[in-house]
């Protein structure tokens with residue numbers, strides 16, 4: 001007997017018990033839907049994270065100094081150790097295309113055209129290459145030493161009137177003093193440009209470290225001159241020159257992080273750039289090395305490497321949830337097995353008739369097995385559709401690009417078949433074993 | 444045509460081990476020639492259905508041998524026995540035994556499904572048989588949409604679908620009115636004329652009288668074999684005369700009553 005004939009007969013008997021069949025497959029549907037939904041969301045989340053690493057970001061190395069025991073993402077526990085001098089020496093390395101400092105600067109507010117919006121963490125000082133050309137929607141990178149800024153669309157749209165290239169913005173510093181800045185570029189997205197910022201959209205103003213950060217350090221230096229107390233307060237975290245008598249200058253500015261640009265995204269190039277940069281920074285000649293020690297070490301990683309940690313956590317979580325969902329699959333199989341057993345008992349007489357007119361044991365086995373498998377496949381297909389829909393809705397809701405894990409769809413159908421076979425095997429075997437005489441006598 | 448032996452039973456015993464052993468068949472010897480038409484009569488519980496099940500390869504004897512179509516059923520494994528009953532034997536059950544969720548056409552085609560015959564071919568054959576039993580206009584009806592007589596005819600068509608050499612019918616006319624019964628019996632005659640070996644269990648004299656000979660069963664044993672050309676063999680000499688008496692009065696009495704009481708009174712007398 002051919003599989004197609006089995007399928008036709010199985011479909012017949014499933015169709016004649018619609019409600020029962022539907023309830024039976026529900027367990028499978030829910031199990032598979034849960035797995036597919038979580039896997040879809042997981043894959044989408046990963047793609048969302050990885051997709052944020054633009055190709056020309058892949059050659060950037062992000063470095064900071066922190067206690068090696070500190071857990072967490074980029075900049076966790078970071079201390080400002082890198083001086084302008086250090087950065088320049090790394091920048092001059094042959095294996096390195098460019099190196100510049102990175103420093104978030106606290107502010108009070110941003111003002112445009114007389115309109116003030118409170119803003120505490122929008123200002124980021126970095127080198128011009130930090131604004132990668134591909135991320136600029138309009139205008140150009142800022143230039144070092146100029147009072148220029150690149151803003152993101154979130155800032156541009158924050159005021160009554162849209163800020164555009166060429167406009168002047170006023171930054172109100174933490175201390176209250178104001179500096180103005182000319183907008184020279186607007187980025188294409190409000191998401192962070194590097195793992196340092198995090199990827200979530202938020203208003204950001206990118207400015208050159210010189211003059212914006214060095215200027216601030218000058219200010220602090222001035223403060224130190226006035227009172228001894230200020231120095232104590234600053235503590236270890238605010239490293240001052242060994243020689244306290246001299247006022248702090250731009251040279252003393254210490255950056256929280258360093259961005260090193262390798263010549264290409266090639267793994268060899270990146271490793272070489274990393275090794276050379278670390279060699280310079282950790283050598284006794286660098287200013288940073290004075291502060292490094294057992295509880296302050298430099299970490300230097302690419303965006304991809306940094307995200308890997310996040311992904312590992314995500315994978316773990318996903319496996320856990322998928323594991324729980326798989327339990328519902330087991331429950332679903334038990335449901336199918338149960339209903340098949342009922343069905344075999346109920347159709348004892350039919351089995352007897354079939355055997356009496358020449359059905360072999362394997363025909364009866366195949367018939368009932370097919371029925372269980374068809375139930376399993378229906379459950380798997382409906383579960384997959386439902387799971388993808390839920391995944392789609394979820395991805396849409398948390399605003400990440402949707403990635404369909406196609407291999408899981410194939411896997412789900414395979415699981416459906418497997419569940420059908422496993423749960424149908426015993427009932428089908430019972431059916432096949434039925435003695436035709438007993439079965440025909442069965443009332 | 445009727446040269447060989449279609450069915451041969453030797454010392455066949457079928458015992459059910461209950462609290463006390465029940466001998467459904469108790470040493471039966473019977474030869475059924477190819478192309479013959481045999482009726483089996485006997486009171487309820489005398490072992491008629493048990494005999495049919497053995498000949499139909501649905502069951503195996505406790506003792507003795509059953510040879511069907513030249514093959515010893517006891518020597519066959521389950522698979523071979525299934526093949527034999529699928530191809531050589533056509534069984535018409537007293538209770539129809541149609542598949543409730545299949546149409547008349549599908550029911551008739553079912554045995555061929557298990558022989559691996561294609562759907563188109565199956566349906567053509569089933570249609571042809573349904574036409575022949577007068578159900579050309581009921582092919583797509585479900586069994587529960589058919590009358591008792593129509594169901595019986597569907598069961599008959601199904602029994603014939605694989606061109607069996609032996610047709611077994613266990614009380615085929617039990618549920619039929621006189622007219623439909625006559626139709627079914629006419630069909631039996633037709634098959635018999637075409638060379639099929641017919642074995643029909645009945646309680647009714649006029650049904651049995653269509654056959655060439657009647658095997659009378661009693662308490663699991665052959666009481667006597669009545670050749671309808673007049674002659675008679677009786678393995679039990681004591682019962683011989685009583686049955687002759689039965690035959691004379693067959694038309695006056697309720698035949699069913701006759702069958703049940705006749706041999707019993709014979710045994711008493």
Ligand SMILES: Nc1ncnc2c1ncn2[C@@H]1O[C@H](COP(=O)(O)OP(=O)(O)OP(=O)(O)O)[C@@H](O)[C@H]1O
Nearest residue numbers: 459461465466467486487488489490491492493494
């Ligand atoms: N599965 C069984 N278990 C125990 N005893 C059985 C079984 N099947 C049949 N018998 C017994 O065997 C005997 C013969 O049964 P069988 O069905 O052959 O009778 P029958 O001649 O067909 O009767 P009826 O005319 O009522 O159909 C009966 O006494 C019955 O009780």
Ligand SMILES: [Mg+2]
Nearest residue numbers: 491492493613
């Ligand atoms: Mg019977």
